[in-house]
Amino acid sequence: MLRWIVFAIIYAVLGLYTLQALKTAIRYPWVHYLFIIISVLVLGNFIYQFTWGAAEGRVLSRPKSYAFGFMITVFTFQLITILFLFSEDIFRVVSGVYQKFTGNTKEFSLPERRRFLSILGLGIAALPFGALLYGMYKGKYNFKVFKYALEFEDLPDAFDGYRITQISDIHSGSFDNRKKIEYAVDLINKQKGDVILFTGDLVNNMATEMKPWMELFSTLEAKDGKFSILGNHDYGDYVDWETEDLKRQNLEDLKVIQREIGFDLMLNENRYLKKGNDKIALVGVENWGRGGFKKAGDLGKATATIDKDDFKILMSHDPSHWEDVVLFDDLHYHLTLSGHTHGMQFGIEIPGWVKWSPARWRYKYWAGVYKEKGQFINVNRGLGFLGYPGRVGIWPEISVITLKKKA
Structure with missing residues (x-):
């Protein structure tokens, strides 16, 4: 059970980080809530299929397989988005420290995220996200x-x-x-x-x-x-x-x-x-x-x-x-x-x-x-x-x- 708790925490942290990009790039709250709902459902189904729902033991059943597929899809979207956010946050921290020690500001503060980077990160992450969904819908029988x-x-x-x-x-x-x-x-x-x-x-x-x-x-x-x-x-x-x-x-x-x-x-x-x-x-x-x-x-x-x-x-x-x-x-x-x-x-x-x-x-x-x-x-x-x-x-x-x- 401990490993699932650790996994859920890591998944939640990545999800919250990705949510910041969504909030910066897209102003509509319903999009943010939709992302949260999908992320929670995918995580819940994945944990259920590989624990309480795992009646077949080690066998990778069809429900398990799809739970794994959706998890990989969401996880990939999160990781690619985070790569852009992380590089942006490094820039923001360096910029904040520079402003603080050059005397341009009395208090340490981070510059706002640049919206175009969040949009770029989400756009690039959407490509494998869409491809993996297509692969499950049609690609497997192509x-x-x-x-x-x-x-x-x-x-x-x-x-x-x-x-x-x-x-x-x-x-x-x-x-x-x-x-x-x-x-x-x-x-x-x-x-x-x-x-x-x-x-x-x-x-x-x-x-x-x-x-x-x-x-x-x-x-x-x-x-x-x-x-x-x-x-x-x-x-x-x-x-x-x-x-x-x-x-x-x-x-x-x-x-x-x-x-x-x-x-x-x-x-x-x-x-x-x-x-x-x-x-x-x-x-x-x-x-x-x-x-x-x-x-x-x-x-x-x-x-x-x-x-x-x-x-x-x-x-x-x-x-x-x-x-x-x-x-x-x-x-x-x-x-x-x-x-x-x-x-x-x-x-x-x-x-x-x-x-x-x-x-x-x-x-x-x-x-x-x-x-x-x-x-x-x-x-x-x-x-x-x-x-x-x-x-x-x-x-x-x-x-x-x-x-x-x-x-």
Whole structure:
């Protein structure tokens, strides 16, 4: 309880500081009262959802997720505004001290705040405030198709022009708009990929989250099949299970669900995609992640029955596996498909100009196609969302990768 009291005090202080900017910039009292009411409601709902309303334990439920999203939105608005107020207050204090000791005034006093700085601070703070709200309202379902053509010298001839549709990080427990998800599934099918590859995190925590969406996702179609692997959230590691048996049963239930919707789930296994006499080895490993994430992926086991000269596509949920292990493996993996990062669901991407997200502070390879040591990786930005219930600048992704024979 003490931590919530401390948090509420800090939040209130920041709010009062921000209120000063509003009073300086806007003369209408109703605006001030509206800000106070919104701030109190957001704080109250946030504390309630993460204390008395937290019936699911550690599970980040939909109400918790939105409480977190609104808190981040208001907090960001406050912090940016305060940056301007703080710089202004430093100037006011220095000016007051100067006036006092130069004899221009007998008493110490602070100059009035400059209104234009308060307006400027509020205006700049309103940009991320509006963007975060938009991200929760529309951005999380602003599905985009990213198309890549990758060339390989040793691609089997029959696979020249072969189309892979990759999806990742569905996080079905966060979905709250069926029509939007129906649109996403239809958009995936419209890409007419030869194969659909899903690179993990079907749910947030529990297999039951996928139940309402099974029939819809079972309509995904690809002539050469649909293949999948597990992501870190699929193991149920973020739930306070009453017994280990319940946790194990949850994972088994999830495996059954994947198969019932038509995915061939690969657990440190491989399959061959064949066209005539040519073939590609498709390798799928369990989750392997740096920094405390589950390390169940086993490349040796997954490739035990394939030839080292086979053209290989690897499905591995976390791109840190590619960076730390795959690139240095004895086998050459022509293309690795990953997800996991979500591009942190926030950033700026203008093709050919800028590509930035806080995700880059944690992951060297965080979104899109990269090439190292003659090997490619595509890090899918994810179809769903988790935590902050929205996306800003880093939109939900459907990857379409065309394999090309290098001339």
